[in-house]
Amino acid sequence: MNFGSDNSSGVHPRIMQALADANEGVAGSYGRDDLTRRACEAVREMLGAPRAAVFLLGTGTGANALALAQLCPPWGRIFCHKTAHIETSESGAPAWMAGGAQLALVEGEAGRMTPDTLAARIADYPQEDEHDGKNAVLSITNATEWGTVHDTAGVAALTAVARDAGMTVHMDGARFSNAVAATGASAADLTWRAGVDALSLGGTKNGCLALEAVVFFDPDRARDFSFRRMRAGHLWSKHRFLAAQMLAWLEGDLWLTLARHANAAAVELATGLRSAGFQPMVAVEANEIFIRLPRDLIARLRTAGLRAADWPTVGDDETQGTIRLVTSWATTEGEVATLLRAL
Amino acid sequence: MNFGSDNSSGVHPRIMQALADANEGVAGSYGRDDLTRRACEAVREMLGAPRAAVFLLGTGTGANALALAQLCPPWGRIFCHKTAHIETSESGAPAWMAGGAQLALVEGEAGRMTPDTLAARIADYPQEDEHDGKNAVLSITNATEWGTVHDTAGVAALTAVARDAGMTVHMDGARFSNAVAATGASAADLTWRAGVDALSLGGTKNGCLALEAVVFFDPDRARDFSFRRMRAGHLWSKHRFLAAQMLAWLEGDLWLTLARHANAAAVELATGLRSAGFQPMVAVEANEIFIRLPRDLIARLRTAGLRAADWPTVGDDETQGTIRLVTSWATTEGEVATLLRAL
Amino acid sequence: MNFGSDNSSGVHPRIMQALADANEGVAGSYGRDDLTRRACEAVREMLGAPRAAVFLLGTGTGANALALAQLCPPWGRIFCHKTAHIETSESGAPAWMAGGAQLALVEGEAGRMTPDTLAARIADYPQEDEHDGKNAVLSITNATEWGTVHDTAGVAALTAVARDAGMTVHMDGARFSNAVAATGASAADLTWRAGVDALSLGGTKNGCLALEAVVFFDPDRARDFSFRRMRAGHLWSKHRFLAAQMLAWLEGDLWLTLARHANAAAVELATGLRSAGFQPMVAVEANEIFIRLPRDLIARLRTAGLRAADWPTVGDDETQGTIRLVTSWATTEGEVATLLRAL
Amino acid sequence: MNFGSDNSSGVHPRIMQALADANEGVAGSYGRDDLTRRACEAVREMLGAPRAAVFLLGTGTGANALALAQLCPPWGRIFCHKTAHIETSESGAPAWMAGGAQLALVEGEAGRMTPDTLAARIADYPQEDEHDGKNAVLSITNATEWGTVHDTAGVAALTAVARDAGMTVHMDGARFSNAVAATGASAADLTWRAGVDALSLGGTKNGCLALEAVVFFDPDRARDFSFRRMRAGHLWSKHRFLAAQMLAWLEGDLWLTLARHANAAAVELATGLRSAGFQPMVAVEANEIFIRLPRDLIARLRTAGLRAADWPTVGDDETQGTIRLVTSWATTEGEVATLLRAL
Structure with missing residues (x-):
């Protein structure tokens, strides 16, 4: 029962097969290979952005950090939700x-800024x-750290506030697949x-x-980014092995299939939890569930094999704990069923 | 009527005379002169801290920034009030x-964190x-950006929270004189x-x-600070002219006399404002007054020669504006009287 | 005929098989897995350094950069050969x-500083x-960028100069395997x-x-290094796939077998080149050969399928070009033979 | 006999009088005062550069550092003489x-790069x-750290090389006055x-x-420089006292008069030294003299009151030492005469 982390x-x-194939x-x-050319092209196609500048690297x-460094001057301020991963x-x-830039933290329910909370913070x-x-x-983190998502209207409402303030916009899409799967929107939208x-x-x-990519939709914004990636040590020498992952991940929309699987497992798990009388703390929209459970129940589940992260609890009831359950592309029906049975 | 800024x-x-005298x-x-030796000694004496490491420079x-850089590792977090000058x-x-450190902003009325708001933020x-x-x-900023002060108990209560969390403590004393004058506490206390x-x-x-000084009460904390100041371009070559200021400022407690004067002028002005029916927004404890006034009154005062900074207003009443009045060592009774008359 | 780059x-x-196996x-x-524990232990064993702190990451x-950042204060100077990769x-x-540290470049034949050139530069x-x-x-880069190596006496002679000057010592071992294979010294020596x-x-x-590792032989020198790696984005989330590479690479001294293979291919190639009347520019001690050839010959070899990097030429003879030939674990006898035949 | 440092x-x-006058x-x-406006205008006039962006601050x-930070990207290289002050x-x-930029050091006699040594270094x-x-x-440092100067042709020859390489050009004019006085060229030329x-x-x-100024001749190059100066702590709050210095320094070409005085004193001293049989190591063109003297003579001069910096000696003769003699606006004929007599 692995719900510890994706x-x-x-x-x-x-x-994995694509890595083996690329090894021939x-x-x-350093990216001067044909797989890389094709992988970057595939990213552009997936995003419907034929002019975009695409850079591959290995960590989120x-x-x-590199994307934000590119957008933000040293004396700049980056606005994000107070629970954003970057914070x-x-x-x-x-x-x-x-x-030496600074983060400015924005309030908002369930991991999401609103146009109002954002505008108020900018006005500070x-x-x-x-x-x-x-x-x-x-x-903007999408999906958010609380397993919620911004749909296209939600994103646009926030970017409009940013635009009015003369700011540019970055999306932390560590779980972008899950957001696309959840909203049904296109990656471009x-x-x-x-x-x-x-x-x-x-x-x-x-x-x-x-495998991660940094994408600048306007290639002019990517000026000298290759230097930035290089001196941060994020340019892989055997770059084909980044590219091979990307090609296989995008091929036949595997990325989307995997994200849908993860999201569906979360929905199934949430449904079961509700049936058992346990209400997730925020809407389950992507692949994460945050839930309060009696501490002794959490302990028993762990004994039964549950892997799940403890989460800081805000309530007063000392008998209740909070855990985060994360589903992934690899979550099995068996794991979900086992957990629900154990409840 | 200059109440624009100290x-x-x-x-x-x-x-000024000390500068002329030092010119002989x-x-x-670069600080290898007798005046500098004496000035640093005088700072130690004023602070009752014979072992302290003292460095002079020209800007607050x-x-x-240099003091905090010395205390905080690059991956560290600096907690401060959300209206702190450093923020x-x-x-x-x-x-x-x-x-590349980060500031973590703490709530609190009238420019002051409380042990509770600080502890809650650390717990985040x-x-x-x-x-x-x-x-x-x-x-800790003392006096605060809102013209309030922390007394010794107030400082100690905050530093205790920090100490419990394994943190060190910096005081932004750009208006330290005013805090000492206001509290009556010794600089050491x-x-x-x-x-x-x-x-x-x-x-x-x-x-x-x-003229500013950075003081580390434990000289071990000052290790290599001279390099830090140097490479930030804050080591004056004709260093005697920093030292001469410090000696004259401390001589005969001139610093305290001047701060008392500034604080007293603020009290007098606040008293007059209250008599005229205008209530300062927060307690006037040092040399700053924040006050809401009818916008047309502000305009008339400006026409009459008032210099004062506009301050962001939070209220709903569009006819009211907010200004900051700052008194200084140079504020005259005449200026105060003129302003009160003009009201 | 790939002699372009290792x-x-x-x-x-x-x-590759180890990666597949680790995928079960x-x-x-983030390194909290058993493979990682074992991989770090294996590195310590290979180095004969049971107390060493070991960190894995993905790029050289x-x-x-992270190792040097750990050793060097911001106001510090890093001495290295003028052709060092870090420069x-x-x-x-x-x-x-x-x-914001600075490199101080040191002269020396064939990619190697000498105790004298190093000491002279420090004296600057x-x-x-x-x-x-x-x-x-x-x-110290070992093997060097010119395909030469420092043996244990050579390393010790340089570190003695550094130690006398109160400095610490880093080794850039991007090709450390080749240096061990070439010198026959133990990794510890x-x-x-x-x-x-x-x-x-x-x-x-x-x-x-x-796969790369940063090793601090005295674990006290590794204090907070985990923060440093994290904030540079060099902590892999699926860390087991770094560990799996390391375990397979060290298993049965595969690393050494592969390096010996590469070095031997370089020797064979150099021998053939000499027989054909072409003298390598510096001693061929590891897996790189630098050689001047007539430009038209280089062109013909490229047409015949040679991959090799152009290198800046220092001589006056315009008809001569310089190329770098790099052998690797994957260089075949056939490739060597084909190149020698083509000559 | 103060020849220790200007x-x-x-x-x-x-x-000093101007500071007192400005105190009224x-x-x-923060520079929003009339003196500042006038001082920046005066700098532009002196430089014959009506469009230049001018910023005042307190240290060289x-x-x-701020000027170079403005011109150089983080991944950039700054070429300078190996004895440049910035190095x-x-x-x-x-x-x-x-x-995190890097300096690339250029050779050259007497503190001066030549177009050839510069071009060769760029080619590296x-x-x-x-x-x-x-x-x-x-x-380019002008006057150099060795007390020599670049005349207009010399500067132009170096900037042409830089321009060809797509680089911009900074001049470290800590002793710019002395260079203007020595060459007779206009500041603009x-x-x-x-x-x-x-x-x-x-x-x-x-x-x-x-008092120092940073001047960008093309104001477009100064974009956001005010932020840069601010966050380095180099924006003075009582900015009028920078401006007052500048106005008095430029008024009636005082700056040039003082530099001529310093240079003339150096020439006089050098002439006397030569008469006494001691040859300066490099041409005395500005206000510095480097000279080898018997160590016992140096000791005797020090006993007699000489202040002068020891300089690293390159020769083999252990009985000879090297000192630097610096003249300044305040050097008196008496000091020069006393030193020459003491010789």
Whole structure:
């Protein structure tokens, strides 16, 4: 019963096979190979963005930090939800890579900023002179850290506020697949058509071994980004093995199939939990469930083999704990059934 | 009627005279001169801290940023009030100089964190592993940006929370003189005896030309700080002219006399405002008054010669504006009287 | 005939198989898994360093830059050969990650500093005060960028100079395997027993997919390094796939077998070149050959299928070009024979 | 007999008087005052550059580092003479402020690069891809650290090489006054007309208390520089006291008079030294003399009151030492005569 993290799951067999296939023969290093050319083209096609600049790398923190460093001047401010991964879980990477930028945290229910909370936060920083720094970038996490999603209208409403404030927009798409699967929107509608300038596109949590992409929809925004990636040590020498993952992941919409699977497992699990009388804390829209359970029940489930992360609890009831259940491309019906039975 | 900023006032005559006196003859550069030795000794004496490491420089942002960079690792987090100068008015200097650190903003009335709001904010960042960054430093502004002060008990209550969380403590004392004058506490009681590790001691706003000091009460914390100051370009070559300011400022407690004058002028002005039916928004404890006035009244006062900064207004009443009135060592009774008459 | 780069070769079958094997089931993320524990232990064993702190990551630039950032203060100076990879080919990564450090370039024949050239360069920077920065780290590349190696005596002679100057020592071991294979020294003798404090141990160029390690022989030097790796985006979430590579690479001394193969192919090729009347520019000690050839011959070889990097030529003879030939674990006898025949 | 440093001299009386005069009344802070407006205008006039963007600050290292940070991308390379102040004496400030840039050191006699040595050094860094970093900026020190100067043809010859390589040009003018005085060229001819893009203009060494300016001849190059200065803590709050120095320094060409005085004193001293049989090591063109003397003579002169810096000696003769003699605006005929007599 692994609901600990989508990073605990392995690599999808088709992607593992693609790595083996890519291992034939000799290839140019540092991205000067044919697989890389094709992989970047495939990303552009998936996003409906033929002019986009696409860069592959191996980690999500690398992708977020480098994308934000590209968009944000050192004296800039990056607005994000107070539970955004870039704030809570990257040890300050984006701010550092951007040369000392600052995050400005925005309130909002269930992991989502609203246009109002965002606008209010921006208004905290009037732009009078050099003392104020610059309101520079909005970063939207989709799907959010609370397993909710922004649909196209939701994204567009936020980017409109950013645009009015003269800011650019980044999307942390570590679970972008899950957001596309959940909303039914196209990848294009959920990004550049809704006002997103740069996307961190995550493959690792959704069946890849180590694969993320940074996409700039306007290639002019990618100027010198190759230097940035290089000096952060994020340019792979045997680059074909990033490209092979991407090609296999996109081939036949495998990425979407895997995300739908993960989301469906979460829905099934949530339904079972509700039937058992346990209400998820926020709507289950992607592949994460946050739930309060009696502490002794959590302990018993763990004994029975449950892997799930403890989550900080806000309530007063000491007998209740909070856990996060994450489903993935690899979650089996058996695992869901076992957990529900154990409840 | 200059109530625009304590930075708009000039230099006290005794300090200007000290600069002229220091100009005689030849002196070692970069702090290798006798005046510097004496000035650092005088700071130690004023603070009752014979072992403290003292560094002089010319700007408050330099002092804050360098002191915090010394205390905070690049992956660290600096907790401060959401209206702290280091957050609102230094264009990200501390975070940058600390190598990409982050500020964590704490709520609290009238510019002051409370032990509870601070503890709650620290609890937002559990320290489980490398994803979390480090809760590293508490920065207390005293006097605050809202013209209130922390007394010794108030400082100690905050530093206790920080200490429990394994953090060190910085005090932004750009208006430290005003805090000492307001509380009647000794400089020692208000700093190291209350748990402060490093102090940015501000002279510029209180009668100097360009003079701040960074003080580390435990000299071991100052290791390599001279390199840090140097490479930020904050080591003056004709260093005697920093030292001369400091000696004159401390001589005969001029610093305290000037701060008392500024505070008293603020009290007098606040009293007059209340008599005229206008209530300051927060308690007037140091040398700043924040007040809502009818917009047309503000306009008339400006026409009559008032210099005062506009302040963001939070209320709904469109006919009301908010201004900040700052008194200084140079504020005259005449200015106060003129303003009160004009009301 | 691929002699373009050891990064152009693929992944050794046993390592590819290890990736597939590691894909079974669920594993803790971010290095909290059993494979990682075992892989780090295996590195310690190979190095004869049971107390060493070992960190895995995916790129050589990441390994070098992070290791150096750990050893070097922001105001420090890193001494290295003027052709060191950290100087010529990492776009400034080490200096940036170290917070703005500087490289000091050292002369020396065939890619090697000598104790004398190193000592002379250190003497360029007397350590009088904060203006001077700190002479902080020596970085030795082994094997060098010119395909030569330092034996244990050679390493020890350089580290002695560094130690005398109060500096620590880093070894860029992107081709450490080749150096061990060439010298016949043990990994321990070539590193910590010869005075090396930190090693970047490279697997990628020698049969892995993406695998490097940073090793601190004294674990006290590794303090907070996990934060450093995290915020540079170099902590893999599916960390078991780094560990699996390392275990397979070290298993049965595969790493050494592969390096010996590469070195032997270079020797064979060099012998053939000499027989054909072409003298390598420097001694062929590891897996690289630098050679001047008539430009028209180079062109004909390329037409015949040769992959080899152009190298800057220093001589005056316009009819001569310079190329670099790199052998790898995957170089075949056939490739060598074909090239020699083509000559 | 103070020949220790031009930083050991005090402030010219007219500049000290200007500070006192500027102290009258109230002035806008942070450069929003009339004196600042006039001072920047005066700099533009002196430089014959009506469109130039001018920023005042207090230290030379601040000026150099911020100017270079503005011109150089983080992955850029700054070419300078191997004895340039930015290399030897600023503890890495420029590289750090530029976000981790690197200095590339250029050879040349007597503190001067030549077009050939510069071009050769640039050729060391072919610009093929992201591994290489960018050849970004040339920094010329004028007068040099060896007391020699570049005349307009000399500057133009170097900037032409830079321009051909796609680089911009900075001039470290900590002793710019001395260079203008020595060459007889106009400030315009020696800077922008000769291809200089940004100038660090130094007042501190030449009679000011703490005053430098950063000038961008094309104001488009100054974009967001105010943020950069602010977050480095180099924006003075009582900015009028920078401006007052500048106005007095430029008024009636005081700056040039003082520099001529310093240069003349050096010439007189050098002439006397030669008469006494001691030959300066390099041509005495500005206000510095480097000279080898018997060590016992140096000791005797020190006993007699000489202040002069020891300089690293290169020769083999252990009985000879090297000292640097610096003259300044404040050097008296008596000091020169006393020293020559003592010889």
